[in-house]
Amino acid sequence: MKRVILLFLLYSTTFSQIANDFYPKQSGYKWYYEITPLDSLNNPISSFTSVRVDSFVVEDSLYGKLSNLAVSKSGGINTINSIPFYDSIFVNLENSVISKYLSFITNIDTNIISDPEFLNYLNELEDWYPIYQFSDGIKRQYSIFSKDTSITFDSTQFPIRIEFFGKQENDESLSTEIGEFLCKKFVISFRLSYLIDMSPFPTLAIPLLTVPDSVWIAPEKWIVKEITPSIILDLTNIDGGIYSVPGYQKLSISELKTAVNEEKIVVSEFKLYQNYPNPFNPSTTISYSIPGNVKSETANVKLDVYDILGNKVATLVNKLQTEGNYKIKFDASNFASGIYLYKLNYGSFMQTKKMTILK
Secondary structure, eight states: OHHHHHHHHHHHHHHHHHTGGGSOSSTTOEEEEEEEEEOTTOOBOGGGOEEEEEEEEEEEEETTEEEEEEEEEEEOTTTGGGSOOOEEEEEEEETTEEEEEEOSOSEEOGGGTTOHHHHHHHHHHOEEEEEEEGGGOBTOEEEEEEEEEEEEETTEEEEEEEEEEEEEOOOEEEEETTEEEEEEEEEEEEEEEEEEOOTTSOOEEEEEEEEEEEEEEETTTEEEEEEEOOEEEEOGGGTOOEEEEOEEEEEEOOSOOOOSOGGGOOOOOOEEOOOBSSSBSSEEEEEEEEOOOSSOSEEEEEEEEEETTSOEEEEEEEEEEESEEEEEEEEOTTSOSEEEEEEEEETTEEEEEEEEEOO
């Protein structure tokens, strides 16, 4: 009996530690990645390679779970250091499961802001998801998320099913620029299906698109390699077209070494970054970049804040600004907890992102 209890405790302890074993132990740790898009045949397009930097900020209770918060940014090798961190990544390491908090409205087309029904649908999807499950066994598929909904195309509604599911593959030895590791490998797949009502029989789901994302996780290093292949989306069966969904590969690299004096960098892209921190209470910083304008040296820039229903609740910037990188602090002391949108306008350019006040 004692032997059985001892084996049970040993088994439980092993699985309780496995998730924690794959994330850096100390805040301040930085990951450096090389991001390369893939063509339709899944060959790397090296001429379009960019870099990404992630930074482990803090371990704290966020969104109802003890979370490791990291911030992220992407850009060119010679401009990445001048770009502020604009994205947040929340990871929960619990027993034999690694969960991620996923938001589906961080990048929103400005035409969608006035559509409360669609925004509410996306908000319903925002939650913790058990992405990497170590205890389900090798080659065994597990469900992460599944939801039926509908989309409107040319005034016609199409019933669809959105699914995420995962599978742990055999461990693989991986040689990277930062070292050699015995990695846990997972394939996390997204599937989009068209639904046909077969009443009184179960609904028939016809797969339209499946995107398998292969991820290699190294002990105490987190993700060291990730490949999402390019996929062809064929919608001809529902009177649509044929589309190519581009893929990419992400590889760990050593610390970045830029070749350009950052003080002489010319801003070439108009961009709105994710606010930081996010979620926040009571204040956060919003950053954006204004490129040079060949017709004039200044341009009117407007930065507004909206509630989730599309009502404007604040104007943070409304003035002429020259080329450069800008930051502005948003104090939300008088705002209620919830999800808000901030939109940047510059001529015909508009970009919107989401932020969360958590009190």
